[in-house]
Amino acid sequence: MSSPLLDRPSALPRGTVPALVDLVVALADNKHALGLRYGEWCSSGPTIEAAVAASAMAQDELGHARVLYGLLEELPGAPRRTELEWAAEDARTVGLLDQAFPSWPHLIVANVLFDQALTLVLASGLDSRYVPLRQRTRKLIEEERYHAIHGRGWFLQLAAEGPRVRANLEGIVREAWADTLCWFGPAEGGALAPLVAAGVLREAGEALRLRLLGAVGPLLVEAGLRVPVRLDGDRWELTEALPWQRWDEPSRRVPR
Amino acid sequence: MKTIGEEPVYEVFARRALGEPLRHVGSVAAPSDDLARVYARNIYDEESWIEMYVIPRAGLISVESVRTDPVDAHV
Numbered sequence: 001m002s003s004p005l006l007d008r009p010s011a012l013p014r015g016t017v018p019a020l021v022d023l024v025v026a027l028a029d030n031k032h033a034l035g036l037r038y039g040e041w042c043s044s045g046p047t048i049e050a051a052v053a054a055s056a057m058a059q060d061e062l063g064h065a066r067v068l069y070g071l072l073e074e075l076p077g078a079p080r081r082t083e084l085e086w087a088a089e090d091a092r093t094v095g096l097l098d099q100a101f102p103s104w105p106h107l108i109v110a111n112v113l114f115d116q117a118l119t120l121v122l123a124s125g126l127d128s129r130y131v132p133l134r135q136r137t138r139k140l141i142e143e144e145r146y147h148a149i150h151g152r153g154w155f156l157q158l159a160a161e162g163p164r165v166r167a168n169l170e171g172i173v174r175e176a177w178a179d180t181l182c183w184f185g186p187a188e189g190g191a192l193a194p195l196v197a198a199g200v201l202r203e204a205g206e207a208l209r210l211r212l213l214g215a216v217g218p219l220l221v222e223a224g225l226r227v228p229v230r231l232d233g234d235r236w237e238l239t240e241a242l243p244w245q246r247w248d249e250p251s252r253r254v255p256r
Numbered sequence: 257m258k259t260i261g262e263e264p265v266y267e268v269f270a271r272r273a274l275g276e277p278l279r280h281v282g283s284v285a286a287p288s289d290d291l292a293r294v295y296a297r298n299i300y301d302e303e304s305w306i307e308m309y310v311i312p313r314a315g316l317i318s319v320e321s322v323r324t325d326p327v328d329a330h331v
Contacts, residue, residue: 046260047261049284053295146298149293153286157260
């Protein structure tokens with residue numbers, strides 16, 4: 001027999017509410033910041049089509065953040081956030097979004113890595129027992145499908161520009177690597193574990209990390225980049241340890 | 257893969273309702289079919305299309321070249 005659905009916050013198992021609040025705040029704050037960063041390229045992309053695409057992705061991300069902030073309104077103890085308040089001192093954004101993307105390849109790497117990582121976390125809530133989360137994720141993920149196509153297309157185009165551009169891309173990927181791959185949390189335990197145990201998320205931590213590596217590993221190799229990931233049998237895995245000693249779980253950041 | 261700024265052009269066609277003809281709504285320049293789909297969706301989304309297609313301009317087959325003679329020239 002399947003587990004019963006949780007149709008309101010009061011139905012959530014004891015102890016999962018703070019974890020869910022923390023996750024939703026972090027997802028929404030990062031989506032809001034990502035939207036602003038995409039938007040900064042809405043009139044300066046390398047082609048007019050690229051600029052329009054950046055603008056469209058910015059609108060999507062800001063809209064997703066608004067939807068997720070709405071989820072917070074129902075949760076007891078959640079901070080009040082609106083799209084105007086995201087820059088609060090406690091914004092849970094990753095380091096790669098602290099500053100404007102200094103170049104178009106920086107935007108594309110964030111598009112390929114971090115944007116997709118956030119989508120994988122949301123996808124883990126598609127069949128959530130917590131109905132308000134389940135109801136909000138499907139449309140967001142549908143829109144993210146086009147972000148993934150955009151990132152992949154541009155990543156390959158940039159890589160085809162030659163060895164200098166590929167070397168630059170490698171450096172940017174390495175800058176964004178820990179921010180992105182640590183975001184899912186550690187392999188064991190971690191703040192998201194109670195949400196998986198309660199059926200609010202299908203998976204977190206290592207399982208999501210392997211999903212991301214499975215998605216981006218083939219692209220990174222196809223693009224001819226030397227990055228710390230390899231195919232072992234039918235599974236993509238890291239070839240270098242992540243900096244867990246620097247990972248700060250409450251802020252979901254790897255301090256720089 | 258084309259160099260940035262030298263991407264091939266795709267023509268964009270769409271239909272608003274079943275039974276209506278496909279109409280030409282514009283064009284985009286893109287290095288791949290996938291990016292052409294993304295760009296067309298982003299740029300030409302102001303109307304509620306039920307279908308939208310992109311076609312590489314190079315794939316259009318010419319039926320008749322630009323007419324330079326008067327239409328009744330065969331008389």
